[in-house]
Amino acid sequence: MIVYASRTGNVSFVVSKLNLPNIEINEGLQLGTPFLLFTYTDGLGDIPSQVARFMEQNNSFCRGIIVSGNSNFGHHVFGMAGDKLAAEYGIPLVCKLDLRGYPQDYEKIVQFYHQQVKEVV
Numbered sequence: 134m135i136v137y138a139s140r141t142g143n144v145s146f147v148v149s150k151l152n153l154p155n156i157e158i159n160e161g162l163q164l165g166t167p168f169l170l171f172t173y174t175d176g177l178g179d180i181p182s183q184v185a186r187f188m189e190q191n192n193s194f195c196r197g198i199i200v201s202g203n204s205n206f207g208h209h210v211f212g213m214a215g216d217k218l219a220a221e222y223g224i225p226l227v228c229k230l231d232l233r234g235y236p237q238d239y240e241k242i243v244q245f246y247h248q249q250v251k252e253v254v
């Protein structure tokens with residue numbers, strides 16, 4: 134499962150290209166199976182608050198983190214929500230996309246998913 138949060142549509146666009154099972158984060162979502170988290174970056178390198186709350190409850194099933202950001206914000210905060218979550222929970226950062234990223238990013242995500250998520254369900 135890909136669990137995602139999208140505010141302006143970039144993350145949901147990429148999710149729609151992956152052909153993998155997915156669900157958007159909503160308040161109180163609880164997962165009991167392995168998943169990849171896909172989030173955008175807010176503020177100045179911040180984790181969106183609904184994503185932070187979701188991860189407090191569900192981090193033990195998270196196998197990897199994918200983040201979208203905008204490199205125009207500067208390298209010190211670009212996609213930093215992903216770096217912060219990866220560090221906080223000791224979960225690998227699979228991919229950092231600039232806005233909607235590139236097909237190579239999508240391939241990397243799908244490959245990681247099949248290796249680390251699908252086969253251990």
Ligand SMILES: Cc1cc2nc3c(=O)[nH]c(=O)nc-3n(C[C@H](O)[C@H](O)[C@H](O)COP(=O)(O)O)c2cc1C
Nearest residue numbers: 139140141142143144173174177178202203211212
């Ligand atoms: C208010 C606001 C703050 C943002 N802050 C950052 C940031 O600190 N670092 C970054 O890399 N991108 C930042 N972004 C860019 C978004 O993370 C990026 O556009 C992302 O692709 C949005 O995904 P979404 O369209 O799925 O919501 C910000 C965007 C907005 C609107």
